Amino acid sequence: MKKYLFLLALAAAGAAHKKLFAKYDCNSCHKGKMGGDGNAIYTRPDRIVTGADILIDRMEQCSGAIGKQLTEQEKLDLAAYLNQTYYHFK
Numbered sequence: 001m002k003k004y005l006f007l008l009a010l011a012a013a014g015a016a017h018k019k020l021f022a023k024y025d026c027n028s029c030h031k032g033k034m035g036g037d038g039n040a041i042y043t044r045p046d047r048i049v050t051g052a053d054i055l056i057d058r059m060e061q062c063s064g065a066i067g068k069q070l071t072e073q074e075k076l077d078l079a080a081y082l083n084q085t086y087y088h089f090k
């Protein structure tokens, strides 16, 4: 089911991620962890996201850590963006 949602997201990728990154302050924690470049977390050699389902799970954990809940559409938009830009899952 999650995988199916993810495939839909591939078609839906737009510029929505910019708003969402700001809304959820996505790279604030990542910056601290990676020593400056928050985006580096998505390409680190030991990255933990190795599939679409794990990507969705991880985003849920991340937003949960700041007490926020991503909507299904937001998950799709963010997953599509991260996949197209960094992960390239097929």
Ligand code: HEC
Pocket (backbone or CB within 6 Å): 020, 021, 024, 025, 026, 027, 028, 029, 030, 033, 041, 042, 043, 044, 046, 047, 048, 049, 050, 055, 058, 059, 062, 063, 065, 066, 078, 082
């Ligand atoms: C409360 C701090 C915090 C916030 C806010 C946060 N993250 Fe994270 N994120 C982390 C930490 C810490 C890790 C690394 C987890 C680990 O190494 O086990 C991580 C890892 C990730 C990864 C996995 C990187 C990899 O190794 O492949 C993704 C994807 C991700 N975050 C996406 C997001 C998105 C999207 C948002 C905004 C909706 C977000 N995060 C907001 C703390 C946060």
